[in-house]
Amino acid sequence: MSVFAYRLAKGVGQFIFMNTMRLKVLRPQAARFDGPLLIACSHLSHTDPFLLTVVVRRQIDWFARVEFWKYRLIGHGLECLDAIAVRRFGVAASAVRTGIRRLKSGRIVGICPEGGVTQGAQSILRGGPMKKGVCLLSYRTGVPILPCVILGSDKLNRPGPWLPFKRARLWVGFGARLIYPESQITDRRAAREVMAGKLSREFQVLFAEVRQEFGIDEKDVP
DSSP: OHHHHHHHHHHHHHHHHHHHEEEEEESGGGGOOOSOEEEEEOOSSTTHHHHHHHHSSSOEEEEEEGGGGGSHHHHHHHHHTTOEEEOSSSOOHHHHHHHHHHHHTTOEEEEOTTSSOOOGGGSGGGTOOOOSHHHHHHHHHOOOEEEEEEESGGGGSSSGGGSTTTOEEEEEEEOSSOBOOOTTOOOHHHHHHHHHHHHHHHHHHHHHHHHHHHTOOGGGOO
């Protein structure tokens, strides 16, 4: 059921993209990864996971806030799409175990490490804080992290950009390299801290690279 639902949702998304979106992708080949992979994505809008689902060829099992499950229809849809419910506060042991199982089975798991929509100085794009769950998953499984930056999604929270004739503009950038866990550091907490620092710097570098590549002024990014 989930495979069919995912393909159906993706097909609908691709049709909408074809008719509404002017999409530009930096380094699309980076996401064409055959093995298990963690995708860490910036989060300027609630639409980011759905947008990246359309862009990436393989299925992405997204971590999603457990609060979404209180809406029965949305929760059912997320279950059909193999989303993983996670509590943003407290210990998310169940979600971590599920993520580890998915990665060990060779799947792609997607996470927005900011833990919610974040803009301005608090955004990971500008060096803001991030949760280290993605680093924990990488450390526990040996699976690398691919950073991803999405710009323009903040403009898609209203009906206008979704009308036909390609009114909407979206820019997606994938990192130049995969970030692997620190195998030489035996202390788990220290290893996660080092990896989080690398990931944070990579987001800032990628943000600048996407803006330069596609001529986006920083003041146009919230």
